[in-house]
Amino acid sequence: MKCISCRFATVDKSASDKDWTAYECGNPESEYHKSLINISEDGKKHKRISWSGCEHGERKVKPGATKTINALSPSRLPGVNGSQVLPQAHAGI
Numbered sequence: 001m002k003c004i005s006c007r008f009a010t011v012d013k014s015a016s017d018k019d020w021t022a023y024e025c026g027n028p029e030s031e032y033h034k035s036l037i038n039i040s041e042d043g044k045k046h047k048r049i050s051w052s053g054c055e056h057g058e059r060k061v062k063p064g065a066t067k068t069i070n071a072l073s074p075s076r077l078p079g080v081n082g083s084q085v086l087p088q089a090h091a092g093i
């Protein structure tokens with residue numbers, strides 16, 4: 001898992017300066033916990049998170065992703081009762 005896609009990558013305000021936002025690993029399970037993850041080995045500051053990450057990373061969950069799937073499913077239901085499904089779904093809200 002790359003740090004840039006990981007939900008444990010968080011802003012570290014205390015390490016940031018006015019031209020640069022620092023990101024750190026916020027996962028206590030990781031050997032990189034509390035390390036800055038947008039800095040190179042020679043100390044160069046990167047705007048984007050550049051680390052290749054670790055095996056403890058977890059993918060960020062996009063907000064609304066499950067809602068989209070739910071919203072799509074009634075119209076995708078095959079068949080005869082399709083016209084009844086929609087009014088019932090609205091009545092339940």
Ligand code: SF4
Pocket residue numbers: 001002003006007008009024025026027030032033037051052053054055056057058
């Ligand atoms: S080091 Fe691992 S746990 Fe930490 S932010 Fe990167 S991928 Fe996530």
